Amino acid sequence: MVTPLRHVLAAAAAVGLFASAQALAADGKQLFADKGCTACHGEDAATPMQEGFPKLAGQNPDYVFAQLKDIKSGARANGQTADTMKPIVEDLSEGDMRALADFLGTLPRPQTVPADLPGKKLYTTKTCVACHGKDSLKPIMKTYPALAGQDKAYIIAQAKDIQSGTRKNGGANAMQPVMHLVSDQELDAIADFLANVK
Amino acid sequence: MKTMMRALAVAVTAIAIGGVAYAGPKDKPKQGKSVGEAGYAWNAGGEEEDEALKLKPDVKAGREVYEVCSACHLPEGWGQTDGTFPQLAGQHVKVIVKQLADIRALNRDNPTMYPFALPDQIGGPQAIADVAAYIQTLKMNPEPGVGDGKDLELGKKLYAENCTRCHGESGEGNNDKFYPRIQGQHYNYLLRQYQWIKAGKRRNANPDMIKQIQNFSDRDTMAVLDYVSRMKPPANLIGPKGWQNPDFK
Numbered sequence: 395m396v397t398p399l400r401h402v403l404a405a406a407a408a409v410g411l412f413a414s415a416q417a418l419a420a421d422g423k424q425l426f427a428d429k430g431c432t433a434c435h436g437e438d439a440a441t442p443m444q445e446g447f448p449k450l451a452g453q454n455p456d457y458v459f460a461q462l463k464d465i466k467s468g469a470r471a472n473g474q475t476a477d478t479m480k481p482i483v484e485d486l487s488e489g490d491m492r493a494l495a496d497f498l499g500t501l502p503r504p505q506t507v508p509a510d511l512p513g514k515k516l517y518t519t520k521t522c523v524a525c526h527g528k529d530s531l532k533p534i535m536k537t538y539p540a541l542a543g544q545d546k547a548y549i550i551a552q553a554k555d556i557q558s559g560t561r562k563n564g565g566a567n568a569m570q571p572v573m574h575l576v577s578d579q580e581l582d583a584i585a586d587f588l589a590n591v592k
Numbered sequence: 593m594k595t596m597m598r599a600l601a602v603a604v605t606a607i608a609i610g611g612v613a614y615a616g617p618k619d620k621p622k623q624g625k626s627v628g629e630a631g632y633a634w635n636a637g638g639e640e641e642d643e644a645l646k647l648k649p650d651v652k653a654g655r656e657v658y659e660v661c662s663a664c665h666l667p668e669g670w671g672q673t674d675g676t677f678p679q680l681a682g683q684h685v686k687v688i689v690k691q692l693a694d695i696r697a698l699n700r701d702n703p704t705m706y707p708f709a710l711p712d713q714i715g716g717p718q719a720i721a722d723v724a725a726y727i728q729t730l731k732m733n734p735e736p737g738v739g740d741g742k743d744l745e746l747g748k749k750l751y752a753e754n755c756t757r758c759h760g761e762s763g764e765g766n767n768d769k770f771y772p773r774i775q776g777q778h779y780n781y782l783l784r785q786y787q788w789i790k791a792g793k794r795r796n797a798n799p800d801m802i803k804q805i806q807n808f809s810d811r812d813t814m815a816v817l818d819y820v821s822r823m824k825p826p827a828n829l830i831g832p833k834g835w836q837n838p839d840f841k
Binding site (some may be wrong): 524535538567568571574 | 663677
């Protein structure tokens with residue numbers, strides 16, 4: 395059967411669309427350097443310039459993507475996200491964000507060895523382990539962050555902002571109802587454990 | 593017309609191939625209607641709930657499923673006395689099956705629990721049947737979270753006048769009718785669910801119950817629920833103080 399020309403053209407147009415989408419796919423590694431992310435988050439995305447800034451290396455790409463989107467839209471506006479991050483991510487397209495997130499996910503995680511700190515037991519008894527996973531390496535959902543090796547001050551700030559409702563994007567509504575289970579002291583111990591899981 | 597359809601089919605296929613990386617989770621149970629929606633019928637059933645109830649449960653497999661639940665509901669099934677997580681021990685099979693099915697079909701909102709209820713976390717209807725059966729083996733907490741104990745006479749009166757028809761003389765509920773056992777449940781959990789039911793916020797609630805409690809004052813609410821939290825389940829269902837589940841050693 396001879397394929398009518400108009401069918402061939404239609405197919406070519408569709409394939410052409412698909413191909414051009416691929417050609418425009420962003421380079422996450424390049425973006426991470428070009429957009430100045432390295433300045434605050436570190437060249438390796440694991441050594442932030444200052445306490446309280448998150449490490450991003452090896453983080454779940456779906457989680458990072460959601461954060462970039464939410465920071466850009468203002469759905470997440472806690473801490474320094476509104477003043478510092480938002481202007482930077484303003485001109486990122488979704489394709490850019492996806493590329494960045496995927497790139498960050500490929501970077502080496504902080505090496506983890508179960509650290510025998512007081513917070514380790516609390517991490518289980520306060521039920522953090524249920525969602526964030528054993529040693530906080532592999533959370534139950536790809537949209538939940540791994541916390542192992544994360545900056546201690548950053549962890550505490552996020553936990554508190556989620557509890558108070560200052561941060562309410564994404565899965566915050568899943569976490570907020572259980573935050574009252576930890577006192578400030580306990581939170582400090584848990585964050586200490588998580589930051590030191592190397 | 594035929595040309596357009598062919599072209600559309602090719603284009604859609606190309607987009608579908610390109611878009612597969614962004615596909616959402618599989619196995620999403622179908623969402624039913626909610627309280628307030630036209631045609632809402634409490635416990636309309638259907639879908640996974642019906643399927644799970646027809647299956648032969650495997651208690652041993654249920655213990656494996658329960659591992660995930662034990663992080664918050666505790667190996668003993670006692671939840672948290674402050675009401676953050678309910679006690680599951682002692683709860684009826686049909687109630688557990690229905691609530692699990694409803695939570696994962698988003699007929700009942702529970703963002704914290706939602707991921708744990710999903711098929712790709714615990715399994716299909718068989719897993720629901722199995723875990724509900726396993727929970728039947730757990731003894732109840734002899735000391736659940738209770739209220740302040742200051743208004744129990746009012747609580748007792750309100751309970752007798754309003755709640756026995758469905759929840760039973762002693763708060764034992766009714767498995768066949770899917771009415772939950774509420775005796776010995778943590779006070780703060782009862783309070784939260786009750787308030788949500790009253791406000792229409794618990795979307796899988798029984799409309800008869802919503803009507804029944806509409807005129808309860810805050811004082812009534814606290815009194816009756818304090819009374820309920822203190823109602824003793826049958827002795828053979830209660831575990832010793834400090835009991836630890838040997839299945840999880």
